[in-house]
Amino acid sequence: MLLSMTGYGRVSTSFKEKTISIEIRSLNSKYTDIRLKTPQNYKEKETYFRKTLTERLQRGKIEMVLEIKSLQGDEGYGLNAPLFKKYYKELKALNSELGISNGDLVPSILRLPNVVASAEEDIDENEWSTVQDVLKSTLDKFDSFRKEEGNAMENDLVKRVSNISKLLKDIDPHEKERTDNLRQRLHQKLEEHLGKDKIDENRFEQEILFYLEKFDITEEKVRLAQHCKYFKEEIDKQVMIKGRKLSFISQEIGREINTLGAKAYSSTIQRLVVEMKDELEKIKEQVANSV
Numbered sequence: 001m002l003l004s005m006t007g008y009g010r011v012s013t014s015f016k017e018k019t020i021s022i023e024i025r026s027l028n029s030k031y032t033d034i035r036l037k038t039p040q041n042y043k044e045k046e047t048y049f050r051k052t053l054t055e056r057l058q059r060g061k062i063e064m065v066l067e068i069k070s071l072q073g074d075e076g077y078g079l080n081a082p083l084f085k086k087y088y089k090e091l092k093a094l095n096s097e098l099g100i101s102n103g104d105l106v107p108s109i110l111r112l113p114n115v116v117a118s119a120e121e122d123i124d125e126n127e128w129s130t131v132q133d134v135l136k137s138t139l140d141k142f143d144s145f146r147k148e149e150g151n152a153m154e155n156d157l158v159k160r161v162s163n164i165s166k167l168l169k170d171i172d173p174h175e176k177e178r179t180d181n182l183r184q185r186l187h188q189k190l191e192e193h194l195g196k197d198k199i200d201e202n203r204f205e206q207e208i209l210f211y212l213e214k215f216d217i218t219e220e221k222v223r224l225a226q227h228c229k230y231f232k233e234e235i236d237k238q239v240m241i242k243g244r245k246l247s248f249i250s251q252e253i254g255r256e257i258n259t260l261g262a263k264a265y266s267s268t269i270q271r272l273v274v275e276m277k278d279e280l281e282k283i284k285e286q287v288a289n290s291v
Helices: 040-057 081-098 105-110 125-169 172-194 201-214 218-236 243-263 267-287
Strands: 007-015 018-027 032-037 060-070 077-079 116-118
Touching (some): 032 040, 060 125, 125 243, 125 267
């Protein structure tokens, strides 16, 4: 079972005269990067939020927004009048000293930190319990989104790996042609440098066997087939699998494909190798988006 690293979930509920909403979204990231946006009086709960998100979501660029709104339109925000007056007097004096027009200072001052702030209220225990329930429901919804995305990813990954396995089998019919071409090319080079009459055919056969053994691709083909099989077996497991494990297997697949290309000495096999690499790049893109 595979989970997508990208996901989204939002749940809202009513509590007394308030609406409590939690929204969670995530994007690709190699590490766990959590960003929280909560009311001021919930800052003390950020450790709980981070711990819960890390345990459930594991990794990714995660953003969580907690909103608590009053149904009566009173959002608990107020003007810090003493701080506003202090800023206004100091800015007006500075403008006068520098000969700068005061202009409209009010909008600028309102954007300064702590001039407009939420009321510092203690968290009601029943409200906190409701927030925890909403968080759990949001995470459940978020996981459903990721599982749906993960199922689509699994189907695509299986198709891509199967394509690589098929391309690997397509190499077999060209093996004899590849060997014959190598033999003919070496014989031609010897004729050009030594002359046809000076070639010791018995010695040539001994050398060609040694040379062909160096460029034999049987082991690479066997390992590549095993890696593809292992990749599909991991996807088929019903337990939750890690994207990193699939990433490691795909690296091994890439290593064998690259060696096949280096040893190919056949335009037809090189073309098949290029197609394998194209499928592998699409696999890597998908795996990078899994948890």
